[in-house]
Amino acid sequence: MKQQADRIHSGRLMATIEKSAEIGMLPNGGLCRLTLTDEDKEMRDLFFQWMNESGLEVRIDDLGNMYGRRGGKNNRLAPVLIGSHLDTQPKGGKFDGILGVLGALEVIRSLNDHGIETERPIEIVNFTNEEGARFEPSMLGSGVIAHVFNKQLMMNTKDQNGFTFGEELARIGYQGSIENRPKDIFCYLELHIEQGAILEDNHKTIGIVTGIQGMNWLEVSVNGKTSHTGTTPMHKRKDAVLHTAKLITKIYELAEKVPDLLIAVGRINASPNVINSIAGATVFSVDIRHPDDFVRERFTTMLKESLATMTFLEEMEISIKEINKEETEVFSEDILKITEEAAKKHGYSSLKMMSGAGHDAKYLNRLAPTGMIFIPSVNGVSHCEEEYSTSDDIDKGVQVLFDTVIRLANKKEW
Numbered sequence: 026m027k028q029q030a031d032r033i034h035s036g037r038l039m040a041t042i043e044k045s046a047e048i049g050m051l052p053n054g055g056l057c058r059l060t061l062t063d064e065d066k067e068m069r070d071l072f073f074q075w076m077n078e079s080g081l082e083v084r085i086d087d088l089g090n091m092y093g094r095r096g097g098k099n100n101r102l103a104p105v106l107i108g109s110h111l112d113t114q115p116k117g118g119k120f121d122g123i124l125g126v127l128g129a130l131e132v133i134r135s136l137n138d139h140g141i142e143t144e145r146p147i148e149i150v151n152f153t154n155e156e157g158a159r160f161e162p163s164m165l166g167s168g169v170i171a172h173v174f175n176k177q178l179m180m181n182t183k184d185q186n187g188f189t190f191g192e193e194l195a196r197i198g199y200q201g202s203i204e205n206r207p208k209d210i211f212c213y214l215e216l217h218i219e220q221g222a223i224l225e226d227n228h229k230t231i232g233i234v235t236g237i238q239g240m241n242w243l244e245v246s247v248n249g250k251t252s253h254t255g256t257t258p259m260h261k262r263k264d265a266v267l268h269t270a271k272l273i274t275k276i277y278e279l280a281e282k283v284p285d286l287l288i289a290v291g292r293i294n295a296s297p298n299v300i301n302s303i304a305g306a307t308v309f310s311v312d313i314r315h316p317d318d319f320v321r322e323r324f325t326t327m328l329k330e331s332l333a334t335m336t337f338l339e340e341m342e343i344s345i346k347e348i349n350k351e352e353t354e355v356f357s358e359d360i361l362k363i364t365e366e367a368a369k370k371h372g373y374s375s376l377k378m379m380s381g382a383g384h385d386a387k388y389l390n391r392l393a394p395t396g397m398i399f400i401p402s403v404n405g406v407s408h409c410e411e412e413y414s415t416s417d418d419i420d421k422g423v424q425v426l427f428d429t430v431i432r433l434a435n436k437k438e439w
């Protein structure tokens with residue numbers, strides 16, 4: 026079939042995604058391709074080969090991030106960087122991250138097909154350890170180049186079996202040189218599945234991502250007294266679990282009053298955690314998200330104050346620690362407009378939206394103007410084998426990526 030002059034090759038793109046889906050395949054069609062495993066190496070080798078075959082100049086940096094460069098008319102200009110990650114969750118899907126990398130490869134292949142030259146060079150990238158499923162935290166490859174994380178810490182991070190990141194990177198042969206990190210980036214663009222249901226619920230195809238919402242993490246400790254369940258009268262107990270249950274109910278009630286606020290107590294540990302002892306202590310987490318830093322901060326402060334002074338806690342000791350805080354990242358208005366125009370040109374419906382999840386784009390935004398494009402996730406699910414996006418939506422997403430990249434790579438300045 027002949028390729029239309031300004032279109033990507035949808036069939037080739039889907040075949041490429043299916044080829045990737047064979048590496049680390051799970052019984053129900055999902056993928057297990059944890060960072061720096063043999064499966065990750067196999068995928069990297071194949072991606073390396075594909076980049077070579079497309080005439081890209083391939084390089085690997087000291088963190089295992091892989092880049093493929095297509096020269097421009099003026100190679101002194103800073104490149105447009107596009108990509109995502111090829112690693113997955115232990116029971117992940119075949120599109121999360123992968124679409125962004127293989128979509129970027131399709132952009133290069135289509136540019137080659139049509140003989141399109143751009144002013145600026147274009148580089149495609151596969152970032153190491155976006156998922157953080159084997160080595161915590163997530164987004165290490167992009168985080169270190171953006172100076173969010175320390176390289177030595179990254180190299181010494183261990184997986185559950187005690188293997189370090191550094192050892193495993195060397196073992197699979199993907200420890201490159203620090204010289205190969207991107208020096209100067211004109212802008213970064215990432216295509217990704219939405220992983221939520223906003224596009225689907227609104228019947229839109231292209232998500233124009235305005236940024237990544239910030240979050241605050243609290244750790245709450247409740248201390249009472251451990252005693253025998255059979256011998257301690259009810260009125261003499263200092264039951265930490267009972268008080269924790271009341272506290273959590275209160276936390277959710279307070280959160281409900283703030284529009285667009287998301288809150289979750291995702292982790293609770295009771296101590297000593299046995300059936301015939303009253304729990305003397307609990308520790309639980311609170312994850313608070315909202316796109317507006319001011320609203321989120323104000324809520325977090327109010328929550329800390331009101332939790333500490335709840336009257337039902339009289340005989341308990343409570344302490345609240347703030348264990349992590351990430352501000353909202355706001356993406357480039359210029360890129361947003363260009364992406365919106367690209368969607369419009371093809372008659373695809375679009376919606377401006379904030380990303381609920383973190384992505385490599387979050388850290389790249391600290392190095393260069395950044396943008397993201399989302400496509401719908403069927404039923405809004407991801408990080409599971411059921412994760413699915415239709416080939417029609419994939420085609421449209423990569424088409425918008427293609428058009429946006431051409432515009433950006435011909436842009437002289439901001």
Ligand SMILES: [Zn+2]
Binds near residue numbers: 110155217
């Ligand atoms: Zn991802």
